[in-house]
Amino acid sequence: MTAVANPPEEMAKEIGRDRRRKEDQRLITGRTRWTDNLSIPGTLHLAMVRSPVAHATITSIDTTEAAASTNVVAVLTSEDLGESQGVCINAWPITPDQVTPAHLPIANGRVAFAGEIVAVVVARTAAEARDAAELVDVDYEQLPAVLGIKEALKDEVLAHPDLGTNKSALWVFDSEAAGTGGNADDAIAKARTDGIVIEREFRQQRLIPAFMEPRSVVVDPTGEQITVWSATQIPHILRFALAATTGVPESKIRVIAPDVGGGFGGKLQQTPEEMIAFAVARRLSRPVKYTETRSESLVSAHHGRDQWQKLTLSAEKDGTVTGLKVELEADLGAYVAIVGGGVPVLGAFMFNAIYKFPAYHFSCQTVLTNTTWTDAYRGAGRPEATFGIERMMDELAAEMGVDPFVVREKNWIKHEEFPFTTVAGLEYDSGNYEIATAKAKEIFGYDELRAEQKRRRDSGDPVQLGLGVSTFTEMCGLAPSRVLGSLDYGAGGWEHASVRMLATGKVEVITGASAHGQGHETAFSQIVADRLGIPFDDIEVLHGDTQIASKGLDTYGSRSLVVGGEALVRAADKVIEKALPFAAHLLEASVDDVKFHEGRFQVVGTDAGMALTEVATATFTAHNLPDGAEPSIDADATFDPVNFNYPHGTHLCAMEVDTETGAVKMRKYTCVDDIGNIINPLIVSGQVHGGLVQGIAQALWEEAVYDDQGTLVSGSFVDYLLPTAADTISFDVDHTTTPATTNSLGTKGVGEAGTIASTPAVVNAVVDAIRHLGVKDVQMPCTPERVWNAINHGGAGGATEAAAMPHFEPDAEPGTSSTEGAGA
Amino acid sequence: MIPTAFDYVAPTTVEDALSALATHGDDAKILAGGQSLLPVLRMRLNAPEVVIDLGKIESLRGVRDDGDAIVIGAMTPHSVVGSDPLVKEHALLIHRAVEHLADEQIRHRGTFGGALAHADPAGDLGAPALALGSSFVIAGPGGTRTVPADEFFIDLFETAIGDDEILTEVRIPKHTGWGAHYEKFVRVAHQWPIVAVAATVKGSGGSIEDVAIGLTNMGSTPLRARAAEDALRGGQDLAAAAELADQDTNPPSDLNGESSYRRHLAKVLTRRAVTAAAGG
């Protein structure tokens, strides 16, 4: 060894490290506390009797035979449970006059969608409950069902006859009225005379969140608090809703979301099943469990998207955009879910995206239909908006005969223009679209692929190549409480964190965010490790139990890091603040002479110092603390963001289209996302990969289809096509870094970015491949049949036949018992 | 979901299985690999009182050489069929079809006989078995009978196997040296075909001496594309012959495609399958 001086010992930074996720071993092997894995002695099991028809009056329910079935404890209807079942709430009435049907957990007298619960069977085993459910004899007098937005708008057939209309609410934003821009109609009228007007109508098909772990709930009413375990994203909101609608005091309810196997927004709900389990457990004073089957999940857990989007964009001849008008129609399904009409409203702020539209008008008409209710699904409102605008920018470029980047560069916010207030009234804090785009184009090999596209076109190759662009941004980190209040949302958007310094030098971190697969335990440990200078392995992140994490607003809207992480940073800083005088006292130094650095309090200019963990031990014994000091260095913080958070990025997709069959094949996908500073690149890349696949799946594969009777045809994974690894390619994922200015870590949300950005990139690529054949749009999902129809018959490919491929022959006619056909 | 309760028997000989079938009649269901039967039971589309598992009957497993044919036991799993050298040498078309059948897990459980007995018109084995002129050996109370392929498939999920019978093996005439290709058209990898074309070709250097073409999911049973075959044997060029591929078919309409689109696909896929089978 040569005598080279070692650099001073610095602790390796945790932030930025690609740590393997500490939760993965238990999550991947499944040896963990999933709700369904819990067995409390004496548990009774529930089976739901669901309506096989979309709309009907219930003329009678005969439970005699079911009640007499082996080991059945009770068979209960809506009437039996009465007010004890509470109601399912809509927390976001988007207008004061919103039409909101009452939503009882168990239908009373009338069912409004196929899959709705009409009775619950309670038995000693799940199998016995299921057997007895088949014996509940329900008489339905069918009513006409209204299906599809366009039909609902006619108000001829009503989803809820007593309401007199299917129209729930009309929500409008107008930049002229809001003072954030001009008049969109004027801009469009002017462009009709001297500019360019692009008008399109796009379909956002209905999707099913399809989380991996089916929903499950266990309720134990036997303690001082009624304990509810649920596979939910929102334990805190659920507790509030249970208390608010059943009259049980909030302090008597404990909700636990143990390990939860994915949600994607699909578990952001106060579900009928949770309400029923709660009511039954209280009524029988016994623990109960309900776990849905996959078939039940597909028909009864809320769906997502489902909009028609009529878009009008005006521009000057040179491509400078002058106005944007968005007319949305959104299907709520049979009931207004917890976020409900708020989902499309979130999109209202994002249609203008990264572009400097001087005038903007947005309206959204929500409608009720006799289908499964809809609500948040990964991205919630922003994917729909991003799809609309990014498709339109490609259409503008095509109309002008220029490269899609030409119109984007001409209209986007330049990096030196940040912070920038948009025509929708939001202030984007930071961003740099130029460098993200430059980097993406280089990695993608944009120019070479364009050259190949030309070669294929020139030679008339049956396999054509198309390139799709999506330069997205989104608003996440839900949300500033005041903004939510101004939109009439029923709760705030803050987040809470606590840091508990244990006597042995270990640390417990508590967050009000509720991870369900995202990796918070790892990422939050990394943040605290750096902040407090404590080894990663000495930090435990606790969450998802209202007794431990008493305050919180849970996980959705890419909020956990940018809101919850900030609360955590602030709590950690308070720990240091509280520990400093203790350290100074123990070190017999003046507070001003003690500095905290990498886990140690050091008396400046001396060797004297002590570790934070030693202060924690000294605080525990409390033998020698400053006079009158409260013996605690634990700290809490509640953070209410001042602004949303705006990740952005440039996504590029190359698709091959077999013009003979309409089959599409992904050739290359590159994304360069700017999500600010990255805590854990491995987790980020997991979020981006998964997000991309979900967005690509909307473009190519997934669609919830109903037949004209209101039966969900895509009611199993045979017909609702979820992709697997075999269907995707290896993505090029990279980043640029423009830190957010609204949180201390400079982070931006990444949970939904991939899903939001990718869908239009893929569809733009498909359309680009066959635009020279006269195609201007292909409706999602871009099935081979639709693509082939678009090439050969014009249009966007049209609707698909609402029939499933049968693979499992029934011996008896399906739909004859009380539950079949509704995916029991 | 949870199936309704049923009794389970696992005989070790075909005779015992037949007598169990005779005893329970309509109330019994045969279990092979369970890859179709278990979903049916779990979705409660069927509720047999007795399930007769053929899994313990050794004589129903394996592939053997039988002179001018190879014989595949009904209980031979797809994965074994897919890697069997006799199948590859003498019935390359079966080998090719199995490569694309479902996913790895299902190929290890699902069986050759179970898939054919299930008779899903979208199943990947019917069209190749038909194209190769296979015959089906069926054991019943009165002994064993052999049914040719074009009489085996009767309708959607319906075969010549009687309620009191068991499919024991499938005899496939050797097509040694024939080229083969299974062109399967799907939207996602692990999916039943929207349409598939099974083509096997005798010939060399692109010339076609003889050809057999089977169609998957172009009707309620697997079908032969006889008109296209005849045209090719008669020396017509492939592009023209392939245009005849949808003759006498009756394809379904569903989420994945209208009947008319399936007809179109059958033509394109026939051209591609024959080209590939002929080594083009």
Ligand SMILES: Cc1cc2nc3c(=O)[nH]c(=O)nc-3n(C[C@H](O)[C@H](O)[C@H](O)COP(=O)(O)OP(=O)(O)OC[C@H]3O[C@@H](n4cnc5c(N)ncnc54)[C@H](O)[C@@H]3O)c2cc1C
């Ligand atoms: C997710 C999934 C994807 C699939 N994808 C494909 C695919 O792409 N292509 C494809 O071809 N198949 C596919 N399959 C089906 C698969 O090939 C099954 O294995 C096959 O259809 C049934 O075979 P099995 O051995 O599992 O039979 P089982 O499910 O045990 O039985 C099927 C039926 O045949 C009867 N039966 C079985 N054996 C006999 C016998 N010897 N005599 C009389 N009756 C009998 C049974 O009573 C039952 O009615 C898929 C299955 C699943 C679950």
